[in-house]
Amino acid sequence: MTARMISRLAGLLLPLNRRERLLLAALLLAVLPLGAGFALLLPLHERRLAAEQAQAEAAALQTWAAGRLAEKQTLARSAPPAPGAPAGLSGIEQRLIAAGLRRRLSGLGSGPEETVELRFDSIGFEELGAFLMGAHPAWGYRLRSFRFEAQEAPGRVAAWITLAPQQ
Numbered sequence: 001m002t003a004r005m006i007s008r009l010a011g012l013l014l015p016l017n018r019r020e021r022l023l024l025a026a027l028l029l030a031v032l033p034l035g036a037g038f039a040l041l042l043p044l045h046e047r048r049l050a051a052e053q054a055q056a057e058a059a060a061l062q063t064w065a066a067g068r069l070a071e072k073q074t075l076a077r078s079a080p081p082a083p084g085a086p087a088g089l090s091g092i093e094q095r096l097i098a099a100g101l102r103r104r105l106s107g108l109g110s111g112p113e114e115t116v117e118l119r120f121d122s123i124g125f126e127e128l129g130a131f132l133m134g135a136h137p138a139w140g141y142r143l144r145s146f147r148f149e150a151q152e153a154p155g156r157v158a159a160w161i162t163l164a165p166q167q
Helices: 003-013 018-076 090-100 125-133
Strands: 104-108 116-124 141-150 155-164
Touching: 090 104, 090 116, 090 125, 116 125, 125 141
Parallel strands: none
Antiparallel strands: 104 116, 116 155, 141 155
16 A cells, blocks of 8 residues: 555544444454455356356266267167169159159159159259158169259259169
């Protein structure tokens, strides 16, 4: 403390009588430890809360990873369905009708080496993705090639897909 601060403090305390000074000293003795306690304990409390939150997040991540591992093991144990004979154009058309995509189909034809070619001039990308994800190996086809072109409408694409018989 500087001399000027000490003189100011003395100037504030001199007009007080003895009892008021004792009361002020008792108040300072009670408040200073509380302030110091909060200054030390509050950051410790905040760190503890952050550590508990990090621990809860790590436990949730571990639970999620264990679930994915169990799911992977279950999937690995189940035998993949055996591929069937190729369904042919009419079989694929029936599946497109069942999926509600036949009206969006612009072209369906056969290509070289028993391939099937599908063309969609405008289809929702999510719809087409769901249909292709649902393509079961029992249909007898695998995806040989595909091409998508984005359209101006959000989420819409033009698609050319070639399916080949599974070997």
